Amino acid sequence: MKESISPSTAVPQPANLISERPPRRSFLGRFQHWEWMLVALVLLAVVVNTRLTPYFLNGQNLSRTSVDFMEMGLMMLPMVFIIITGNIDLSVASNLGMCASLMAVLWNLHINIWVAAGAGLVAGTLGGALNGFLIARVKLPALVATLGTYAFFRGIAYVLLGDQAGRGYPPAFTYLGQGMLPHTLIPFSVFLFAVLAVVFGLVLHRTTFGRYLFAIGNNENACIYAGIPVARIKMTLYVVSGFMSALAGLVLAARFGSTRPDIGTGLELSVITAAVLGGVDILGGTGTMIGAVLSLVLIGLITFGMGLKNIQDQVQTIAIGGLLILSILLASIARTISAGGVRINWRTVGLAAVLILIFAVFFFFFYWSRAPVLKAVFG
Amino acid sequence: MTAKNPTAPRSNPLRALTRFRELGIIIFILILAVVVGLRASDFLTLGNFRDILVDISILVIVALAQTMVILTHGIDLSVGSSIGLVAMMVAFTIKTDPKIPLVVVVLLGMALGAVLGTFNGLIIAVGKVPPIIATLGTLSIYRGMVFLYSQGYWIPPYQLPENFPDLAKGTPLGIPNVIIFAIVVAILVYYFLNYTRTGRDIYAVGSNPDAAQYVGIRKQQIIFLVYVLSGIAAGLAGVLWASRFESSQTNTALGFELQTVAAAIIGGVSIGGGVGTVPGVLLGALALGMINNAVTLVRISPFWEQAAQGLLILIAVVSDTLITRRIQRNKLK
Numbered sequence: 040m041k042e043s044i045s046p047s048t049a050v051p052q053p054a055n056l057i058s059e060r061p062p063r064r065s066f067l068g069r070f071q072h073w074e075w076m077l078v079a080l081v082l083l084a085v086v087v088n089t090r091l092t093p094y095f096l097n098g099q100n101l102s103r104t105s106v107d108f109m110e111m112g113l114m115m116l117p118m119v120f121i122i123i124t125g126n127i128d129l130s131v132a133s134n135l136g137m138c139a140s141l142m143a144v145l146w147n148l149h150i151n152i153w154v155a156a157g158a159g160l161v162a163g164t165l166g167g168a169l170n171g172f173l174i175a176r177v178k179l180p181a182l183v184a185t186l187g188t189y190a191f192f193r194g195i196a197y198v199l200l201g202d203q204a205g206r207g208y209p210p211a212f213t214y215l216g217q218g219m220l221p222h223t224l225i226p227f228s229v230f231l232f233a234v235l236a237v238v239f240g241l242v243l244h245r246t247t248f249g250r251y252l253f254a255i256g257n258n259e260n261a262c263i264y265a266g267i268p269v270a271r272i273k274m275t276l277y278v279v280s281g282f283m284s285a286l287a288g289l290v291l292a293a294r295f296g297s298t299r300p301d302i303g304t305g306l307e308l309s310v311i312t313a314a315v316l317g318g319v320d321i322l323g324g325t326g327t328m329i330g331a332v333l334s335l336v337l338i339g340l341i342t343f344g345m346g347l348k349n350i351q352d353q354v355q356t357i358a359i360g361g362l363l364i365l366s367i368l369l370a371s372i373a374r375t376i377s378a379g380g381v382r383i384n385w386r387t388v389g390l391a392a393v394l395i396l397i398f399a400v401f402f403f404f405f406y407w408s409r410a411p412v413l414k415a416v417f418g
Numbered sequence: 419m420t421a422k423n424p425t426a427p428r429s430n431p432l433r434a435l436t437r438f439r440e441l442g443i444i445i446f447i448l449i450l451a452v453v454v455g456l457r458a459s460d461f462l463t464l465g466n467f468r469d470i471l472v473d474i475s476i477l478v479i480v481a482l483a484q485t486m487v488i489l490t491h492g493i494d495l496s497v498g499s500s501i502g503l504v505a506m507m508v509a510f511t512i513k514t515d516p517k518i519p520l521v522v523v524v525l526l527g528m529a530l531g532a533v534l535g536t537f538n539g540l541i542i543a544v545g546k547v548p549p550i551i552a553t554l555g556t557l558s559i560y561r562g563m564v565f566l567y568s569q570g571y572w573i574p575p576y577q578l579p580e581n582f583p584d585l586a587k588g589t590p591l592g593i594p595n596v597i598i599f600a601i602v603v604a605i606l607v608y609y610f611l612n613y614t615r616t617g618r619d620i621y622a623v624g625s626n627p628d629a630a631q632y633v634g635i636r637k638q639q640i641i642f643l644v645y646v647l648s649g650i651a652a653g654l655a656g657v658l659w660a661s662r663f664e665s666s667q668t669n670t671a672l673g674f675e676l677q678t679v680a681a682a683i684i685g686g687v688s689i690g691g692g693v694g695t696v697p698g699v700l701l702g703a704l705a706l707g708m709i710n711n712a713v714t715l716v717r718i719s720p721f722w723e724q725a726a727q728g729l730l731i732l733i734a735v736v737s738d739t740l741i742t743r744r745i746q747r748n749k750l751k
Contacts, residue, residue, distance in 0.1 A: 127550075177736055182493070182550070183689050186679060187731035194725025201721045300721075308554055321548050353565035353668070360558030363551060364541055371546045394540070401533040405567060408511050 073318040077333040084340040092347045102224040104346075106216065106294060108339045109228040110135070110287040110303065112332075114310045116239040117280035119331045122314050123243075124255040125323025126181035128277065130170060131284045132306035133192035138163040139288035140196040143205020143298035152212045160285045166192055167281015171274035189307070196300040205298035216294030228290050235283075240328035248272070256323030312363045313338055321367075338362075440686060442737065443701040450708055458715040466711065468593070474707035475600035476655045476662070478700060480674070481681035482607045483651030485699050486644045488682055489611075489624040491691030492542065492549035494645060497652045498674035499560035500534045504656030506564050509573040509666035516579035523585070527657035528650045534560060535649015543642035557675065564668050575664035586661035596658050603651070608696040620644060624691030680727065681706055684734040705730065 088095040095101075114131045121128050138159035145155035166188065173184035218227045243249040255262050255269055262269050292298045317334035319326030338359060345355045375381060455462040480497050487494045508527045512518055518526075534556070541552040575583075586596040611617040622630040623640045631637050660666045685702025687694030709730060713723045 173732070173736070177739060179735055179739055180689050183683060183735050184732075186676060186683075187728055187735060189728070190676065190680070190724055190731060191728025194722070194728050197721035198719070198725050201719065308558065311554065312558075315551060321551050351565060351570070353570075354562050356558040357562030357566070360555040360562065363558070364547060364555035367547045367551055368541060368545045375546075394536070397533055397536065401530070404530075405507070405563070408507060408514075 074327060074330045074333060077317070077330060077337060081333060081337050081340060084337060084344065088340060088344040088347070091344060094347055095344070098224045101343075102219070102226055102229075104343045105229050105339065106226045108335060108342075109226075109232045110291045110294075111306060111309050111313060111338075112232045112335050113235065113283050113287040113290065114280075114306070115313045115331055115335060116235055116328075117276065117283045118310050118314050119317070119319050119326055119328060120239070120243065120252055121181075121276050121280060122311075122319045122321060123252045123323060123326045124273065124276065125259065126174065126273065126276075127185065127311070127321075128170065128280050129182065129185040129307050130166070130188040130192055131280060131287075131310055132303045133189045133196070134163050134166045134281055134284040135288035135291065135303040135306065136196040136300060137166060137192040137199070137288075138285035139292045139298045139302050140200040140205075140300050142289065142292060143203075144199050146205050146208065147203065152209055156212065156289050159289060160282060163285020163288065164278055164282045167278045167284070168274070170281065171277035174277060175270040175273040193300075193304070196302075200298070200300040205292070206296065208293065208296060213293045213296055216290045216292070217296075228294070231290070236328065236332055240332075243328050252276075253324060256320075256325075309338070309359065312359055316363055316366045440695070440698050440701060442741070443684065443686070443698065443705055443734070446734075447701065447705055447708060450705070450712065454708075454712040454716055458712075458717075461712065461715050466715070468597075470704070470707045470711050471597050471600075472594050472662075473711065474703045475594075475596040476658050477674075477677060477681055477706065478600040478703045479603045479658070480648075480651050480655045481678040481685075481699050481703050482603060482696065483644075483648040484675075484678040485682045485685075485687050485694050485696070486607070486611070486620055487549070487648050488679070488687050488689060489620050489691055489694055490641050490644050491624050491627070492641065492644065493553065493679065493689075494538065494648045495550065495553040495675045495679075496534070496538060496556040496560055497648060497655075497678055498671045498676075499557045499564070500531055500649060500652035501656040501659055501671035501674060502564045502669070503534065503560045503567070504530045504653045505660040505666045505670045506568050506573075506668070508657050509578065509660045510568070512579060512582060513573055513577050520581065520585050523582075524654065524657050528653040531649040531651070531653015531656060532646055533649070534652065535646040538649065539642040539645035542645060543638045561672075564670075568666075568668055570668065572667040573660075573665055578660075578664060583661055583664045586658045596662060599654065599658060603654075604696060604700060611696060616640070616643070621692055624693075626692075677706065677727075680731050684731060686738060702734075705734075 085095075114135070118128060118131065141162050142152075142155045142159035145158055146152055170185055170188055173179045173188075174181050177184075214227060216228055219225060220227060220230055243252065251262070251267050251272055254265075254267065255272065259269060288303065291303055295302070313335045314326070314331050315321055316338070317326070317331030319331060341358060341362070342355055345358065346352075381387065451462060460466055480501070484494055484497065504527050507530055508523060511526065512523055538553055538556055541547045541556075542549050545552075547555075584595070586594065586599075588595050591598060609617075611620065619630065619635045619640050622633070622635055623637050627637055630640075656671075659670060663670075681703040682694065682699050683689065683702070684705055685694070685698035685700070687699060687702075706727065709726050710723055713720060713726060
């Protein structure tokens with residue numbers, strides 16, 4: 040674990056996590072190289088944003104922007120657990136949509152908003168239980184099972200709400216997503232996320248349950264032989280993930296003040312990106328909660344900065360996707376170099392030249408083909 | 419490796435199993451046909467069958483490439499965005515230069531797709547980034563590039579040359595071209611996977627990567643290759659998409675990657691790699707297409723479509739897993 044500097048490793052880490060950990064480490068002592076790297080990147084993003092625009096260091100702006108990432112954050116917390124065990128949950132955003140839609144339907148039927156919200160939470164938890172059942176009991180691969188429920192939950196959202204929308208929520212409910220703590224600039228949802236992040240962090244790093252998660256991610260079979268209730272733990276994880284997705288759904292509905300069945304579409308990718316960028320190994324076994332939270336802050340800052348520079352939302356996804364790939368690619372390159380580097384001969388140089396040429400032609404075409412470049416040939 | 423290999427000689431119990439897998443989908447398709455046929459008389463007609471085939475043709479092309487990727491224990495989540503990007507670039511090109519021959523348009527689309535696939539392949543095979551992460555990243559990147567390229571505009575039908583829709587919808591051979599494209603791709607992939615050395619290597623890499631390397635298969639090259647092929651298929655699909663819908667939008671093929679994965683999984687392709695056949699995937703795509711078509715014909719609210727699809731995926735994988743497990747248990751006795 041001490042040697043592990045990378046956010047991800049293509050080869051599984053040796054399963055020595057349980058015995059090697061000293062009994063107590065200070066909060067900062069837990070930071071590994073990747074976390075420091077993230078801290079540096081966050082500071083860099085702050086500096087760049089400050090230089091880019093005078094509107095960045097503004098309490099109101101920051102407070103309002105931070106709210107936009109809380110649904111992502113709420114779903115990220117259990118996702119970190121799930122990815123550490125070597126599994127994945129692609130259905131979180133669909134589950135969010137299902138719960139928000141159920142709540143909207145009940146609200147449209149003039150049912151008390153808190154009863155409706157409670158029903159949403161129950162539905163999300165049941166959805167998570169379905170995932171858990173498929174993965175822990177039927178033993179489907181997590182990717183396949185949650186791909187199925189990804190379509191299924193979103194489908195239910197459409198069945199429930201169709202072309203309708205839920206709107207006109209009472210202020211007591213929209214406070215969840217729009218309100219501030221009294222006399223501060225701290226939004227309620229940020230407060231909620233912070234409290235839950237601490238709880239999830241403590242569970243992950245300070246309890247036996249948390250140690251089991253790392254152990255399962257490193258060697259699931261060994262855990263089964265060691266008598267760890269692997270199936271029950273997985274079930275718990277997916278149930279918690281379902282509950283948190285539902286909670287995120289309520290916060291998102293409260294923030295928007297309305298609900299349509301496509302609410303939160305595509306958020307699962309951002310959630311996974313945040314976790315993986317935070318140093319959680321997609322193959323399982325490594326990761327810290329502080330890293331994941333730092334990466335959420337980083338993504339938030341970058342998105343905010345680009346927003347202030349009037350870069351379209353859709354173009355911002357290029358940066359987020361690039362960041363996701365780079366975070367793992369750089370670690371992989373570092374590992375190759377420390378393992379002795381790449382032998383450079385004429386063949387590698389030639390291949391690299393061909394590839395660069397191909398990409399250059401592509402980008403030439405990308406930038407110029409909106410003008411008639413091929414006219415010379417086919418005029 | 420040979421034990422899991424569907425076409426390997428003398429592995430009769432497992433061959434029977436793979437046959438049985440496809441039999442399961444066939445039974446499902448027949449039941450669906452009868453049930454829907456009783457409810458809607460239009461369902462079991464030749465015309466409707468043709469409509470279904472047209473609907474699934476693009477899916478078949480991409481799902482077969484996706485199958486090759488999944489066979490190596492990978493996944494390509496970027497195909498939807500690749501289709502969108504290629505469709506947009508091709509549509510803009512043909513809008514500015516309407517005189518480009520259609521053959522060149524198709525080749526251009528496939529070349530653009532190949533570049534996108536090469537990028538995926540490089541990150542995965544050389545950069546050693548896990549496929550799901552790499553293609554999740556390029557899913558965002560390519561989709562963002564669609565917006566960057568089009569500046570948010572989309573190409574409406576009247577801006578495209580008149581002969582462009584014929585590429586997918588013309589019927590010089592009696593059936594729409596897009597079906598011909600799908601059939602040709604299916605035959606090529608079937609031949610490639612079953613009768614060429616590289617095709618067999620794909621199964622080998624997916625079944626047991628270490629063993630494949632020991633017998634001298636260049637694992638990295640095979641993995642690189644399947645992503646390039648997936649990109650080429652996505653490029654072809656992008657051209658056909660723009661031609662069939664006579665337009666190109668920024669959200670073209672949004673979420674399509676999951677349909678391709680679904681078609682493969684319903685068709686019996688194992689997400690763990692090494693198991694899957696071309697006929698199975700064709701049936702998987704057909705099952706998906708029939709469900710979408712049936713939902714419309716039986717006049718169920720179209721909002722049920724996605725829920726039904728999700729349920730079908732779950733039923734398919736659960737029953738497949740349970741059957742496989744039972745057969746393995748019986749073999750042990």
